Amino acid sequence: MLGPETDGRRPTQGERGPGYPGEPMDKYQVLYQLNPGALGVNLVVEEMETKVKRVIKQVECMDDHQASQALEELMPLLKLQHAHISVYRELFITWNGEISSLYLCLVMEFNKLSFQEVIEDKRKAKEIIDSKWMQNVLGQVLDALEYLHHLDIIHRNLKPSNIILVSSDHCKLQDLSSNVLMTNKAKWNIRAEEDPFHKSWMAPEALNFSFSQKSDIWSLGCIILDMTSCSFMASTEAMYLRKSLRQSSGSLETVLKTMEEKQIPDAETFGNLLPRMLQIDPSDRITIKDVVHITFVSGSFKSSCISLTLYRETVPASITDMLLEGNVASILDLRRGYIHSSQASVVPRDRALRPWSSERSLPCLPVPAEVMQNFSGWPEVQFRAMKRLLKMPADQLGLPWCPELVEVVVTTMQLHDRVLDIQLCACSLLLHLLGQAMVHHLEAKALCNQAITSAVLRALWSYPEEESLLVLVYSLLAITTTQESESESESVSEELQNAGLLEHILEHLNSSLESRDVCVSGLGLLWALLLDGIIVNKAPLEKVPDLISQVLATYPADGEMAEASCGVFWLLSLLGCIKEQQFEQVVALLLQSIRLCQNRVLLVNNAYRGLASLVEVSELAAFKVVVQEEGSSGLSLVKETYQLHKDDPEVVENVGMLLVHLASYEEILPELVSSSMKALVQEIKERFTSSLELVSYAEKVLLRLEAATSLSPPGRGAAQP
Numbered sequence: 041m042l043g044p045e046t047d048g049r050r051p052t053q054g055e056r057g058p059g060y061p062g063e064p065m066d067k068y069q070v071l072y073q074l075n076p077g078a079l080g081v082n083l084v085v086e087e088m089e090t091k092v093k094r095v096i097k098q099v100e101c102m103d104d105h106q107a108s109q110a111l112e113e114l115m116p117l118l119k120l121q122h123a124h125i126s127v128y129r130e131l132f133i134t135w136n137g138e139i140s141s142l143y144l145c146l147v148m149e150f151n152k153l154s155f156q157e158v159i160e161d162k163r164k165a166k167e168i169i170d171s172k173w174m175q176n177v178l179g180q181v182l183d184a185l186e187y188l189h190h191l192d193i194i195h196r197n198l199k200p201s202n203i204i205l206v207s208s209d210h211c212k213l214q215d216l217s218s219n220v221l222m223t224n225k226a227k228w229n230i231r232a233e234e235d236p237f238h239k240s241w242m243a244p245e246a247l248n249f250s251f252s253q254k255s256d257i258w259s260l261g262c263i264i265l266d267m268t269s270c271s272f273m274a275s276t277e278a279m280y281l282r283k284s285l286r287q288s289s290g291s292l293e294t295v296l297k298t299m300e301e302k303q304i305p306d307a308e309t310f311g312n313l314l315p316r317m318l319q320i321d322p323s324d325r326i327t328i329k330d331v332v333h334i335t336f337v338s339g340s341f342k343s344s345c346i347s348l349t350l351y352r353e354t355v356p357a358s359i360t361d362m363l364l365e366g367n368v369a370s371i372l373d374l375r376r377g378y379i380h381s382s383q384a385s386v387v388p389r390d391r392a393l394r395p396w397s398s399e400r401s402l403p404c405l406p407v408p409a410e411v412m413q414n415f416s417g418w419p420e421v422q423f424r425a426m427k428r429l430l431k432m433p434a435d436q437l438g439l440p441w442c443p444e445l446v447e448v449v450v451t452t453m454q455l456h457d458r459v460l461d462i463q464l465c466a467c468s469l470l471l472h473l474l475g476q477a478m479v480h481h482l483e484a485k486a487l488c489n490q491a492i493t494s495a496v497l498r499a500l501w502s503y504p505e506e507e508s509l510l511v512l513v514y515s516l517l518a519i520t521t522t523q524e525s526e527s528e529s530e531s532v533s534e535e536l537q538n539a540g541l542l543e544h545i546l547e548h549l550n551s552s553l554e555s556r557d558v559c560v561s562g563l564g565l566l567w568a569l570l571l572d573g574i575i576v577n578k579a580p581l582e583k584v585p586d587l588i589s590q591v592l593a594t595y596p597a598d599g600e601m602a603e604a605s606c607g608v609f610w611l612l613s614l615l616g617c618i619k620e621q622q623f624e625q626v627v628a629l630l631l632q633s634i635r636l637c638q639n640r641v642l643l644v645n646n647a648y649r650g651l652a653s654l655v656e657v658s659e660l661a662a663f664k665v666v667v668q669e670e671g672s673s674g675l676s677l678v679k680e681t682y683q684l685h686k687d688d689p690e691v692v693e694n695v696g697m698l699l700v701h702l703a704s705y706e707e708i709l710p711e712l713v714s715s716s717m718k719a720l721v722q723e724i725k726e727r728f729t730s731s732l733e734l735v736s737y738a739e740k741v742l743l744r745l746e747a748a749t750s751l752s753p754p755g756r757g758a759a760q761p
Contacts, residue, residue, distance in 0.1 A: 155200035171305030179343020198259035254322035261317030467512035514561035563604035610650035648694035696737035
């Protein structure tokens with residue numbers, strides 16, 4: 041273990057763990073050590089700079105391979121976004137030279153209270169846990185666990201001490217573990233001998249290192265059992281009960297009967313629930329959705345956790361149709377609760393609705409959007425309303441820009457983040473709205489805000505492999521990033537990079553080559569992230585040239601793909617993210633793209649910018665441009681481009697910039713002379729006299745060409761016009 045605790049005692053105030061200067065552990069001050077966990081030592085630390093307290097779990101690893109595997113498995117957990125999940129703040133590997141051991145360090149949120157303390161306090165006082173409080177926090181735990189299982193993430197280490205209380209009525213799951221760490225048999229055996237309580241929460245199959253979502257269900261069942269029985273069962277007795285349940289359910293029946301006799305609140309519901317959660321065979325256990333249904337849908341439990349609205353009864357289609365086809369009067373009638381339908385009971389009469397002004401004859405939003413606001417808890421209403429909005433003409437939507445409508449859509453995404461159809465429909469609608477705003481050149485600040493970025497990013501992490509959503513989110517993020525002001529764009533781009541978006545794009549470019557839409561939208565977003573020039577970590581970008589080469593080889597005649605690729609190549613060259621050994625490959629791809637799509641002005645501009653940037657720093661790149669290949673050199677292509685776009689000053693300027701950098705190399709000058717570039721440059725100078733930049737480029741190239749001509753041997757200069 042790191043630091044002073046290696047001699048067997050707990051560190052005192054102010055002691056710190058050792059480490060090389062500048063390594064991650066150096067920024068923390070160790071305050072004290074908690075009781076050892078199942079996998080390692082838990083240290084309470086203080087950040088040196090902010091004075092914020094954290095918990096660092098130190099897990100000793102057998103070797104570099106195990107540490108790296110565990111780190112790779114845990115890294116995606118940093119992206120989780122949920123109100124009732126405490127994500128890791130930082131993960132790092134450190135070396136303790138004193139005992140020659142490697143440690144994986146997991147930095148977590150620090151809180152003094154957990155479910156463990158609540159249970160023990162009630163157990164000592166022989167008091168029953170308040171039923172309203174328990175229902176509320178149980179709803180939060182279920183919501184968090186359903187979120188994890190939806191993402192195919194298993195907690196693996198669920199127990200009362202890993203459910204922290206950040207306030208009296210707000211809890212979070214923490215200390216999610218990895219398969220690599222949880223299957224370390226030697227470590228588990230040591231921990232079992234040190235403290236038998238640690239493994240008593242684990243499912244029978246988990247003891248044999250087999251984990252699934254059903255393993256979490258067992259652990260949660262044990263937690264609920266402990267919370268409901270703590271008023272009449274001692275700690276040790278409860279531990280032996282949990283262990284005995286792995287062999288037989290007979291002892292559970294006795295406890296449930298005692299709960300009824302002692303009139304424990306909701307004993308009937310728990311009597312129905314716990315036997316289904318604590319089945320020895322995992323295939324016989326219920327799912328997290330079943331737990332929610334038993335407690336919060338068919339049962340009478342209540343919780344402040346809003347995501348539980350996913351499990352409500354659906355609104356009949358006839359009522360939804362009436363809402364969406366209605367007018368202001370029908371909505372007002374619904375507000376008052378006067379719905380003349382045999383199924384009207386499903387419409388809430390006491391919801392806090394959006395303030396209505398009697399002075400207005402019409403709402404500021406289209407009717408479907410008003411319905412979305414007023415019936416936000418019903419996902420099927422939200423979905424059908426957005427489908428209706430997507431079909432409405434622009435003038436009825438309040439376009440070119442309706443910020444109120446955008447706000448409603450973003451709120452819907454946040455409320456129903458686990459309903460894929462809603463996420464898809466909402467992203468389509470946002471893309472339509474933002475696209476209309478861009479067409480009308482509206483102010484960027486009015487278009488995009490943090491709420492849009494956060495909502496679509498959360499959707500991406502919730503459905504990372506859903507291709508149709510992936511394309512929509514990439515397209516939306518590209519718009520929001522490029523439409524912000526310069527300072528805001530930098531902060532948004534940096535935030536997205538810190539969230540792992542660069543790696544996400546590259547991973548899907550590599551794995552989804554067969555999907556044209558993923559490739560195009562991924563390259564578009566990559567271009568947007570690179571545009572501000574602030575790169576958090578350049579290492580992943582080294583893979584991009586090879587990836588783009590694969591993309592272009594897969595879609596050799598796709599102009600849109602080539603255009604997106606040229607934009608990324610240009611920015612990578614400016615950022616110095618193309619390695620010298622990749623120069624020739626990138627130059628060849630840029631020239632190929634120009635030949636393919638000379639009519640695409642954006643492609644041509646970005647391709648020539650990229651060529652100029654590479655030629656400026658590399659003579660090798662310059663030779664690749666002028667060398668004869670495929671029947672023609674890059675110089676003949678330059679002349680073709682000029683003739684095609686000679687009336688476009690921007691294209692001519694980028695061509696001129698390339699020629700300036702080519703002319704800076706002595707060895708390239710003869711090629712420029714023999715290719716009759718002097719006449720072209722002279723024409724540029726004469727045609728664009730009003731452009732100081734172009735005139736300057738032309739004069740620099742002409743001076744170099746004239747000098748080369750005067751020094752060239754007889755016969756070489758004769759080729760000059």
